Amino acid sequence: MSRGLTLIEVVIVVALFAVVMLGVVQLYIVFGRIITQQSSSIDIALDSGAIIDAARSAGLQATRVVAAHTFSGVGYNSGTTTAIFELPSIDASGTIIPSAFDYISIYASSTQVYRVIDAAGGSSRISGTKVLTDVLGALTFGYDSVSFPAVASITVDATTSAVVQGQTIQTHLRGHIYLRNL
Amino acid sequence: MISTHNKRGFTLVEIVVALFIMSVAVVFATIVTGTIKITRDSAFENIAFHIADNKLNELRALGYAALPANGPFSDSQLTSLPQGLASTTVTTLNAKTKQVATGVSWLGAEGQTRVVFLTTLITESGGL
Numbered sequence: 001m002s003r004g005l006t007l008i009e010v011v012i013v014v015a016l017f018a019v020v021m022l023g024v025v026q027l028y029i030v031f032g033r034i035i036t037q038q039s040s041s042i043d044i045a046l047d048s049g050a051i052i053d054a055a056r057s058a059g060l061q062a063t064r065v066v067a068a069h070t071f072s073g074v075g076y077n078s079g080t081t082t083a084i085f086e087l088p089s090i091d092a093s094g095t096i097i098p099s100a101f102d103y104i105s106i107y108a109s110s111t112q113v114y115r116v117i118d119a120a121g122g123s124s125r126i127s128g129t130k131v132l133t134d135v136l137g138a139l140t141f142g143y144d145s146v147s148f149p150a151v152a153s154i155t156v157d158a159t160t161s162a163v164v165q166g167q168t169i170q171t172h173l174r175g176h177i178y179l180r181n182l
Numbered sequence: 183m184i185s186t187h188n189k190r191g192f193t194l195v196e197i198v199v200a201l202f203i204m205s206v207a208v209v210f211a212t213i214v215t216g217t218i219k220i221t222r223d224s225a226f227e228n229i230a231f232h233i234a235d236n237k238l239n240e241l242r243a244l245g246y247a248a249l250p251a252n253g254p255f256s257d258s259q260l261t262s263l264p265q266g267l268a269s270t271t272v273t274t275l276n277a278k279t280k281q282v283a284t285g286v287s288w289l290g291a292e293g294q295t296r297v298v299f300l301t302t303l304i305t306e307s308g309g310l
Contacts, residue, residue, distance in 0.1 A: 024207075042224070175235075
């Protein structure tokens, strides 16, 4: 004996399906929010690390901090949000080129942090600008001496922050960098 | 409404479908909570690594003669870690070389103690 579904059965099935789908959509939205939040917090954590690591790698190879340098026509001055390192140039085989210097500046500009490299001729470093982060909260360089050429160590305080669904999340990292000229 | 056979309870297919829907929800929930824990832990690991790195660079910069004895050290960033502790271990390798390890431990998201270690060699004549 074969018969179709009654109207009431169809209505119940549609209603149940709607309830289940509502639940699924809700889960999807909530999980989507959590994942956005998680990926933002990963981004800001990685970016604060990237700033410290860039400053450390420049500082470890630097002979000194300079007060000012001109990078492709634009003048920069070392200070609380800018640090300019002077590094001995190294050729492709890893040998130091006598009396030639590369300059690396790490500086903050609104919510961005940039690393600019000005390499001397023959140096294996490549001149250019790189954005280290675009979610900067605050960047502060602290020097152990008021005279830049006498600086032997630098503290870097990097705070990155992001607003996710109306909530501000931030990470702060501090790096203490010792120059090679110590 | 006359049924061809006497129906009592759920059929196998109904149970399978219901279980499938519920297990999908459970799997999603597990993945999401797992992600939250992993993110938290990796953020802490990042901080711990930088504390250890800072200390290691400080010891390298200050040189062989100033190497401290084994023991804890303080760092302003330790307060960002749950139950964060930091220590240095200095081992004499030979007359002119010491192996220095800086370690940072904290309480991980799963309740277990997590540790980050960095090691270097410092020689009497070396330095940065």
